[in-house]
Amino acid sequence: MSASAAPTHIRFSSAAPPSAAALRRPRRRCATPVRCSLAAAPGLRAPPELIDSILSKVKGTDRGVLLPKDGHQEVADVALQLAKYCIDDPVKSPLIFGEWEVVYCSVPTSPGGLYRTPLGRLIFKTDEMAQVVQAPDVVKNKVSFSVFGFDGAVSLKGKLNVLDGKWIQVIFEPPEVKRAMPMRVLTVGKKRSRGAQLIVEEYKEKLGYYCDIEDTLIKSNPKLTSDVKVQVEAEDMAMMLQLKPEDFVVVLDENGKDVTSEQVADLVGDAGNTVRERADATIRLSSMVLNHQVALIVLMEQLYRAWTIIKGQKYHH
Numbered sequence: 001m002s003a004s005a006a007p008t009h010i011r012f013s014s015a016a017p018p019s020a021a022a023l024r025r026p027r028r029r030c031a032t033p034v035r036c037s038l039a040a041a042p043g044l045r046a047p048p049e050l051i052d053s054i055l056s057k058v059k060g061t062d063r064g065v066l067l068p069k070d071g072h073q074e075v076a077d078v079a080l081q082l083a084k085y086c087i088d089d090p091v092k093s094p095l096i097f098g099e100w101e102v103v104y105c106s107v108p109t110s111p112g113g114l115y116r117t118p119l120g121r122l123i124f125k126t127d128e129m130a131q132v133v134q135a136p137d138v139v140k141n142k143v144s145f146s147v148f149g150f151d152g153a154v155s156l157k158g159k160l161n162v163l164d165g166k167w168i169q170v171i172f173e174p175p176e177v178k179r180a181m182p183m184r185v186l187t188v189g190k191k192r193s194r195g196a197q198l199i200v201e202e203y204k205e206k207l208g209y210y211c212d213i214e215d216t217l218i219k220s221n222p223k224l225t226s227d228v229k230v231q232v233e234a235e236d237m238a239m240m241l242q243l244k245p246e247d248f249v250v251v252l253d254e255n256g257k258d259v260t261s262e263q264v265a266d267l268v269g270d271a272g273n274t275v276r277e278r279a280d281a282t283i284r285l286s287s288m289v290l291n292h293q294v295a296l297i298v299l300m301e302q303l304y305r306a307w308t309i310i311k312g313q314k315y316h317h
Contacts, residue, residue, distance in 0.1 A: 050082040089165045133160065139170045182212035185299065186242055188235045189220050189292045196293040203300035210307040216242060249279045252295065256284040 045053075057075050061067045067075065127144040134140065141156040158172035192200070200215060207213045223234045243249060285298050308315035 045081065047082060047085050050078055053078050054082075137161070139172075141172070182214070183207075183303065184214040184216060184242070184247075185296070185303075186216050186218060186239055187292065187296055188218045188239065192217065192293055192296075196297060199297050200300055203297075203304050206304050207300070207307065210311075213303075218242070249281075251279040251282045252285060252299065253282050254284055254289065256282040258284060258287070 054075055057071060057078070058067065061071070129141070129143050131139065131141045137160040139158040139160050141158070143154045143156075145153065156172045158170045161169040161171065163169050204213055204215060218235065218238050220235060221231045222238055223230060225231050225234070285295055285302070290298065305315060
């Protein structure tokens, strides 16, 4: 995607060219419900039916890029029918603000569309596109993608300019590329057994396809004291030094909340009170007592399982 994004024009009129049309329908989770009635004239299909028709035509075609010439013409014909429902002065409509599903009809050589070329499509797989318009003039786009199996997202922020009663111009800032939030697993204990470490390394490799992950072992009883209270406080402080203010901390504790595989944690250890107070959430892996190394292996497996659930992969069931 080009860092210097070209202006994007969205036309809301019956004369809008199909190649530049952005076809939209509001998502159900919009905060403020807006109800309206669009009565189709005799011989015309209603807007929801037209939109579903376009979506069905571009399904499985890399969002329309792989459509043959006659397929593009079919989409253009439906887009012309949909344009009959467009309105003048679109910025005065309450429907312009909120979240929308967006379908773009374009070609691989469109501005900023290098990732849509044959080479770009080979390594760049688009998973989801979303757009939101925020009053009074902010437009945000997000494209989720995978490159060589690694997940990421491109976020775009633009300014909406009203050119006249029928044309809206959106100028986007340079894109911001993001990858999934990294995870760190902190444990307290002695040197792990070779078998346990091999299993942990195996899950770290698997998790590396989804996000960056660190595994940090904090030495138990760093002060070599026989006083259990002093020992726990020293381990507690050593763990606190590993945390950053912006970290979202999840502590595994026998008194924590029972969770499902969909709610797994990213922190394990025998935490002192300071870490527990710092925690954003406290959960437990099991109502049974687990050895630290066993608990770590269970946690790593659950983190991997969580990602397969998020991605809809078959591992969970």
